[in-house]
Amino acid sequence: MTLNSIGDQARAYALQVASNRIKTTLSTLTQEVASGQVADVGQRVGGNTRALNEIEGRIQLAGQLRQNGQDAGIRLQAVQDMFDAVRLSTTELGLALATDPFNDQALLGTRSTEVANAFDSVIQRLNGTNSNRYLLSGEASDVAPLSDATSILDSLQAIVAPLTTAADVAQAVSDWFDAPAGGGGFLDTAYHGTLGQPQRITVGEGVSVEMQTTGASGPVRDLLKGLATAAILDRGILAGNVAERRELLSTGGTLMVAADSAVLGEMGRVGLAQQTVERAQVTGTSTLNTLERARGDIRSADPFETAAALTEVQSQLESLYAVQARLANLKLVDFLR
CATH class of the missing domain: 1.20.1330.10 (f41 fragment of flagellin, N-terminal domain)
Structure with a gap:
């Protein structure tokens, strides 16, 4: 049986990367909810910003x-x-x-x-x-x-x-x-x-x-x-x-x-x-x-989709914190039992 594992430092780094990614997404979604506009207009228009310009x-x-x-x-x-x-x-x-x-x-x-x-x-x-x-x-x-x-x-x-x-x-x-x-x-x-x-x-x-x-x-x-x-x-x-x-x-x-x-x-x-x-x-x-209405139609964020995505990201962040807390409590003695 093959066992794959990573060291403690690598695991900590991976958790940190995941945490930063989720926090960035959370911040972006929070901004969209507050402003009512999408953060990435280019993605919304598929890279074709001519009409918006x-x-x-x-x-x-x-x-x-x-x-x-x-x-x-x-x-x-x-x-x-x-x-x-x-x-x-x-x-x-x-x-x-x-x-x-x-x-x-x-x-x-x-x-x-x-x-x-x-x-x-x-x-x-x-x-x-x-x-x-x-x-x-x-x-x-x-x-x-x-x-x-x-x-x-x-x-x-x-x-x-x-x-x-x-x-x-x-x-x-x-x-x-x-x-x-x-x-x-x-x-x-x-x-x-x-x-x-x-x-x-x-x-x-x-x-x-x-x-x-x-x-x-x-x-x-x-x-x-x-x-x-x-x-x-x-x-x-x-x-x-x-x-x-x-x-x-x-x-x-x-x-x-x-x-x-x-x-x-x-x-x-x-x-x-x-x-x-x-x-x-x-x-x-x-x-x-x-x-301005036309610009708003292009740049506006769907409040329901944004709220749902925000809820999902919050759940991911809570899960990540739970995993970090669980890993932090692991002891070698418990592992050897």
Whole structure:
């Protein structure tokens, strides 16, 4: 009769290997039960991870597009809030300048100071930021779009100081604001953002929005033009000529009223961009949920199978411990009996 046996050290090593293997399997199964996902995805898909990789890539893209949409939505809403604040300080003032009779020198001076203060306030609001980015600078979001009100009025004062009629002053101010780039006007000396193609942000698959509104946009310039036309009187322009000063204030108010309608149109355009972002966000969220479900179907572990395997491994581990305990209690005297 042939007897096969192994030494104590070899037996201890074999038991240790078996114990480590069972503990590793137990840890893996415990992790799968806790996470609900298989530990070895490659084994689940039979080594063909192409489909899973494609899903992972689309999930990453969808997440980035959703983040883009959130950022764009925040910026667009900030522009809307900016214009709302600007209109609060200019709409009624423009109507008052265009319609109220000014026949008193002191009242004219008070009104011109009021407009100058409003001009300064509007410039500060239009130089507003969101997330440390200037909203109306185009691509140059790290640069304030507009010079301060004092600098703009200084430039205009140098131009209109020799003029003696309200019509000439208003025309000179208008020409300065409307001058094209390179013409030495507003775009060259007072606007510091970018011109040309607007910034385009992709917010969905095949969907993008343009951040068109800048300090150089027509409605913004028209509003500033109306304010500056009236505010320049605070620099002593047309001094002593009540009738011409009154006419210039009225002209500035009329320009502000017309610009208010243009600003409302610009806000409507921004609102359309907001709707585009919102629709893209809804579609993107639905797509992302679908992709995550598909990924989950591939990676998910069957809870019943995992629980059964876990029970079996626990039994194996208990049996191994029982064998180790039995072997540990063996004595040579008991063997020789």
